[in-house]
Ligand SMILES: Nc1ncnc2c1ncn2[C@@H]1O[C@H](COP(=O)(O)OP(=O)(O)OP(=O)(O)O)[C@@H](O)[C@H]1O
């Protein structure tokens with residue numbers, strides 16, 4: 001069998017085809033050549049002639065094994081691209097400030113070696129994850145986001161999207177232990193602050209190592225991959241009329257209900273502003289897959305919305321807060337331009353129905369006595385959303401960007417915020433900025449981790465604005 005020699009195609013070159021005999025054909029030159037191209041390159045030592053012609057077998061329990069930590073049985077120094085493929089199950093994990101996201105790759109077909117080796121444990125894990133949509137009290141699988149026919153490392157399969165509150169990491173570890181996962185998986189690719197915070201717990205509780213990835217690297221890798229795999233991924237909300245011609249106040253249902261969701265072709269994406277609305281908000285200027293920087297952020301994010309709704313409206317879940325906001329009226333809570341001017345502030349183009357002061361009415365005890373939970377939730381949502389929109393717009397115009405892509409779980413089941421952001425981007429930029437959204441909202445970091453199984457996606461460079469040229473060269 002001919003060995004696929006194109007360096008760039010190493011990932012596409014189906015690893016299971018690289019049999020022992022084909023591996024023998026890899027010359028030292030090719031190995032060295034590839035070692036420059038592939039991040040999955042390790043420096044191993046060889047012991048004997050026989051070893052030289054027979055590359056080391058894949059590690060037994062090798063899912064996934066970081067080449068840097070690979071201890072070779074050989075002792076002669078040589079750089080070799082390691083052609084193992086990590087054993088199933090494959091997971092990517094993003095342990096965020098509020099939610100933990102787990103993406104599970106279910107292979108469509110097992111190869112022969114796997115069928116022989118597939119243990120009862122592996123089958124049980126697969127069944128448990130794919131046949132349920134709820135795990136314990138708080139774990140959920142987002143079945144509507146499932147992606148079939150995805151290829152990772154030459155393997156075709158299905159991506160399953162699972163989330164649970166980060167406060168339940170302990171329960172997750174117990175579950176992982178009870179399902180015997182620890183016996184199969186010794187390392188998980190993980191990102192998010194929790195990958196650092198809970199690292200010790202993973203080792204102590206289930207003897208699993210977390211191979212940590214930067215959350216913003218993983219986020220961008222995930223966005224680009226999922227968008228490439230799913231033609232429906234990127235979309236926008238189209239207003240019925242240009243924003244300047246809408247009669248009814250933009251924040252009222254009459255105007256918002258007329259917005260229509262439409263697909264957007266994001267195949268030529270650069271440059272764009274990526275706004276990730278999680279517990280807090282990060283804003284990134286993305287110029288190319290490996291060229292981005294974090295331009296701004298705000299601590300007033302999804303966590304603030306939920307925290308304030310719990311505090312002000314007695315909510316006990318995000319879904320409840322969103323449902324309340326959907327039927328509330330923020331004008332009983334916020335002070336509008338017309339409450340101050342009696343109409344528009346024409347000179348500077350501020351319409352009377354714009355919010356002049358968020359929660360501005362709440363200094364009146366009479367108004368406080370009358371306000372409903374729904375109105376408070378709505379005002380909280382509008383406040384947080386408008387603030388994010390405002391910062392995003394400033395960043396985009398400073399950076400001369402036209403497209404602003406919003407993601408993160410704050411937008412989950414939250415069309416209201418998406419429409420408000422669409423309106424704000426377009427209205428305040430006089431149509432120059434376009435707000436875009438992504439179907440898989442908060443899962444991109446976890447997908448980015450899963451892509452570490454894919455050679456071609458390994459090691460996304462993080463180029464930060466603060467990097468010196470020397471540091472960039474060192475990477
Ligand atoms: N079921 C849910 N439970 C709690 N929050 C939810 C839920 N669904 C959506 N959210 C919203 O999503 C936000 C978390 O989003 P996301 O998962 O993208 O961020 P994170 O990774 O937890 O946070 P960060 O990236 O800041 O560490 C919450 O603050 C909340 O506004």
Ligand SMILES: CC(C)(CO)[C@@H](O)C(=O)NCCC(=O)O
Pocket residue numbers: 097193215278279280281282296297298299
């Ligand atoms: C701290 C992170 C990056 C954790 O995901 C996020 O919550 C965030 O970007 N917060 C906003 C921090 C700020 O820029 O003010």
